[in-house]
Amino acid sequence: MDEAAVLPRQRPAPAVQGGKRRPKREREGAAWVFLSPWVLGAAVLTLLPMAVSLYLSFTDYDLFDPPSWVGLRNYTQMFTEDPRLLRSVLNTLLYVLVAVPLQLALALAVAVALKSMKRGKGFYRSAFYAPSLLGASMSIALVWRALFNDGGTVDNVLGSLGLHTGGWVNRPGWALLSVALLTVWQFGAPMVIFLAGLQQIPKELYEAASVDGAGRWRQFVSITLPMLSPVLFFNLVLQTIQAFQVFTPAFAVSGGRGGPADSTLFYTLYLYDRGFTASHMGYASAMAWVLLIAIAIVTAVLFRTSRSWVFYANEEGR
Template identity: 90%
Template sequence: MPPTPTTSPAAAAAPGADGAGAAAGRPRAGGPGRRLGRSGGRPPRREPQGPAWIFLSPWVLGAAVLTLLPMAVSLYLSFTDYNLFDPPSWIGLRNYVQMFTEDPRLLRSVGNTLLYVLVAVPLQLALALAAAVALKSMRRGKDFYRSAFYAPSLLGASMSIALVWRALFNDGGTVDNFLSTFGVHTGGWVNRPGWALLTVALLTVWQFGAPMVIFLAGLQQIPGELYEAAAVDGAGRWRQFASITLPMLSPVLFFNLVLQTIQAFQVFTPAFAVSGGRGGPADSTLFYTLYLYDRGFTASHMGYASAMAWMLLLAIGIVTAVLFRTSRSWVFYANEEGH
């Protein structure tokens, strides 16, 4: 019997050899040519989503019951006449029409709020940025000063601090007595229509700790090589600040600007404490939220107050959208092309 022909490994791998095409076209098990999915591989295993929803259920329940449901009720009440005691009666858009045509105090509150935002927010951000730059270059006591500057942000929103602030700027208070030593007699800032709003704005500016910490974190992310190269080219501190610090810090500046603007539109506690809840003197501290509180809980016009709340939400949304729109021309990100 003739011997069975055998094929050497070299002949089997050579082109044109018998079975070479089949060997070349057949992927090895587990090799890169193996196809997964429908054609033969095992489909990916889907993890059960039940445990995730169980852990998310407190947040979902809280958002639905404490946020979404009250918002829906408030939206309904804004189209009704509701005095907290009788059932609400549907009146359509009458509350919204009355806001802009029959309520001069509301327009005064809008003007006061806008003036407060334009004064308090820039001053607060400027002071926060100046403190952050000073802390960055400080070598000793940085942790102490950072904590000391941040403390007012934790305390300033309380009613007790607002009452102390009113006592400081009242007639015969610490500020009035201090200025009297220089021959300046103010009679109390909170009692003068031209100075009462500035008193509330200064309380907000004093709470610059939160944006300062965010600025400080942003400053620490700026590479030091940029300042070294600028110093070699002869740039001074102000030139480095304008050409390096501000452009590199513009995303953080924009973030703080949006947050502080939204908070400024919702200011309530300082105005309530300084004015005694009345918005005086002469409605100079009658902010929008304070007037909303007056209409809803003092005058029992909850339907009208609900309409005011939705207009405030719309105004904040418009201002935020404008800030985002204008940010394209002055906010620069490191991963953007051309920057």
């Protein structure tokens, strides 16, 4: 018997450039070279401004004179001596509770309708997504204000139906709703995410439910919503965080003052007013950190409660 056939085969040595393997430190150095633009950008544009803002939140700073250390005075003043701050918090919470559910409900309804379409799906998907690209601009916000102003298009249409509102942006009870509707109109981004999630649901589940006699509504409640719950949770967290930071629509609708009667005085708008209009940059920095902590708490609560209603197919016992 041939001796070569008995001996075990030896694996060929891995090919290395130049006959030598590159040292580990050299490979790590190359990785850091490619990562350096991101690391530099994160440090200079994010971490450094955050550190400066944290320092300024403990100072009295008016943008012109050097900051003077005041300790926790800005924070205590926020919670004990500033009634407009409480009004801005309540307006922001009301806006989040109204705008986010309506936006997600409309996005899901349109996504379900697009999924069942046979022709023209790409066109309608692009058309519905376009407001998400344009809605954050000041120009669109100004057009929105003109639509809901006294004598605007919405006022004229409602007036022809016998409903004389006098302009939504001029009435304290309706101004916040007009801003919320602008956010609802920008449902394109969550709609696209919902549509992607709907396309991942197996058709066999709907076929089996149909055989068992389940109607469309029962299929939606028992199949679509549970299978889509991770996507719904993702959109809920994302849109909630964005809603807490709303600024441009409120600034445009109220002219930067939060009117009428502070009905559109959102937290970020009041932060801008304290920092750049009143030149209380230390106080505004403290407000910014309170907002960051509040968003972190709300996000943590959403993640905590998601255990009871978000369904993951690869988890056991769910």
